[in-house]
Amino acid sequence: MDKNNIAAIVFDAYGTLFNIASLDAKLSHYFGSDAKPLAQLWRRKQLEYTWLRSMMNRYKDFINLTEDALLYASKKLGLSFKDAIKQDLIDTYYKLDTYPEVGEALQLLHSQYQLAILSNGNIELLKGSTQHNGIHGHFAAIYSADTIQQYKPLPFVYQLPVDGLKVSKSKILFVSTNTWDVAGAKSFGMNVAWIKRDPLNVTEELGFEPDLIIEDLMQLNYQLATSAY
Amino acid sequence: MDKNNIAAIVFDAYGTLFNIASLDAKLSHYFGSDAKPLAQLWRRKQLEYTWLRSMMNRYKDFINLTEDALLYASKKLGLSFKDAIKQDLIDTYYKLDTYPEVGEALQLLHSQYQLAILSNGNIELLKGSTQHNGIHGHFAAIYSADTIQQYKPLPFVYQLPVDGLKVSKSKILFVSTNTWDVAGAKSFGMNVAWIKRDPLNVTEELGFEPDLIIEDLMQLNYQLATSAY
Numbered sequence: 001m002d003k004n005n006i007a008a009i010v011f012d013a014y015g016t017l018f019n020i021a022s023l024d025a026k027l028s029h030y031f032g033s034d035a036k037p038l039a040q041l042w043r044r045k046q047l048e049y050t051w052l053r054s055m056m057n058r059y060k061d062f063i064n065l066t067e068d069a070l071l072y073a074s075k076k077l078g079l080s081f082k083d084a085i086k087q088d089l090i091d092t093y094y095k096l097d098t099y100p101e102v103g104e105a106l107q108l109l110h111s112q113y114q115l116a117i118l119s120n121g122n123i124e125l126l127k128g129s130t131q132h133n134g135i136h137g138h139f140a141a142i143y144s145a146d147t148i149q150q151y152k153p154l155p156f157v158y159q160l161p162v163d164g165l166k167v168s169k170s171k172i173l174f175v176s177t178n179t180w181d182v183a184g185a186k187s188f189g190m191n192v193a194w195i196k197r198d199p200l201n202v203t204e205e206l207g208f209e210p211d212l213i214i215e216d217l218m219q220l221n222y223q224l225a226t227s228a229y
Numbered sequence: 230m231d232k233n234n235i236a237a238i239v240f241d242a243y244g245t246l247f248n249i250a251s252l253d254a255k256l257s258h259y260f261g262s263d264a265k266p267l268a269q270l271w272r273r274k275q276l277e278y279t280w281l282r283s284m285m286n287r288y289k290d291f292i293n294l295t296e297d298a299l300l301y302a303s304k305k306l307g308l309s310f311k312d313a314i315k316q317d318l319i320d321t322y323y324k325l326d327t328y329p330e331v332g333e334a335l336q337l338l339h340s341q342y343q344l345a346i347l348s349n350g351n352i353e354l355l356k357g358s359t360q361h362n363g364i365h366g367h368f369a370a371i372y373s374a375d376t377i378q379q380y381k382p383l384p385f386v387y388q389l390p391v392d393g394l395k396v397s398k399s400k401i402l403f404v405s406t407n408t409w410d411v412a413g414a415k416s417f418g419m420n421v422a423w424i425k426r427d428p429l430n431v432t433e434e435l436g437f438e439p440d441l442i443i444e445d446l447m448q449l450n451y452q453l454a455t456s457a458y
């Protein structure tokens with residue numbers, strides 16, 4: 001990767017800009033000690049359902065699929081709860097908090113690069129959380145997999161910002177915390193930075209390694225501004 | 230589902246006929262108390278890699294992908310081991326044991342129906358384990374996703390036994406323990422029996438429920454032989 005060749009930076013949303021742990025307080029409130037296994041299984045099923053529905057050719061949008069994953073996880077763990085609780089949890093997806101450094105880092109990166117979001121989430125979810133955090137103004141565009149009713153890591157999805165920003169994929173740096181997403185974007189042909197927010201995480205064995213490994217977005221800004229890598 | 234209309238029964242392999250727990254003794258021998266988390270993560274990644282590689286259009290066969298999943302799981306859990314141990318574990322995939330009732334049930338079912346296997350596994354893996362258990366003679370055919378380099382739950386894969394056995398999908402009963410596979414086959418249009426080997430397991434929230442839920446293959450034979458459902 002030649003950092004002088006990068007024209008646009010495209011960010012994944014969940015786990016990358018927005019912290020899913022924003023749900024933890026509500027989950028703990030409603031489920032006590034069951035909150036942690038519920039959160040883990042919910043997130044895992046949410047991902048699995050994007051992949052399985054893509055393969056089955058049975059698209060369902062991210063909000064509804066996230067509800068299905070919550071229903072599965074609660075059923076599997078033997079938990080039951082009222083519709084109002086489900087709705088409260090789903091509503092939180094419209095106003096997830098960013099990780100602490102995201103606002104400042106985006107401001108710095110925005111002065112040098114075109115910025116965009118590419119996510120499996122519905123556009124209204126993404127707009128909701130960017131506005132909630134006051135970071136909406138930094139993005140030239142927000143791309144949702146929902147536009148083409150396909151999920152990452154299908155190559156068509158990574159094509160969205162290439163077409164939308166009119167920038168070749170070799171000039172795009174894609175940034176994600178999610179290891180499968182890193183492999184998907186790299187397989188598609190983008191430059192890829194992996195945010196290793198969890199120091200114990202490892203890359204996937206899918207044959208595609210990131211060009212850059214960083215701990216957070218401030219470090220991305222630093223690395224792009226220097227020739228440190 | 231009209232049981233009088235069933236002409237052929239097609240079985241998934243891993244978890245359905247063959248018990249992955251056949252690996253447990255070796256895993257315990259090599260990894261002690263790390264064996265259980267390693268086995269769980271290995272199996273999960275093995276599945277994920279079939280799905281992710283399908284979506285990325287980066288096919289790799291099941292044996293090699295199973296090695297990759299083992300490498301990921303050991304890396305993630307901070308375990309290291311020699312190539313000889315990896316090879317010993319992979320070799321076990323060629324001679325997995327069946328669940329206890331499988332041999333007797335297949336013999337009974339074989340007298341009434343055409344039987345086949347449809348699996349993501351390489352054909353040599355499937356032949357190895359059927360021969361190891363002396364059940365090879367019960368099957369009219371063994372279909373491997375490897376033939377078309379696509380994995381379940383892509384519809385093309387479920388089409389293999391339809392074309393091979395020359396039986397319409399409405400006359401096929403597909404049998405699987407794997408809940409995502411149950412949804413995939415049902416979405417494709419087959420009749421589906423779910424073997425609920427784990428009493429705590431639940432079906433996926435993917436919009437497709439099995440026609441029949443059984444505890445093991447003897448119960449499948451019983452249910453097909455009677456009008457109990």
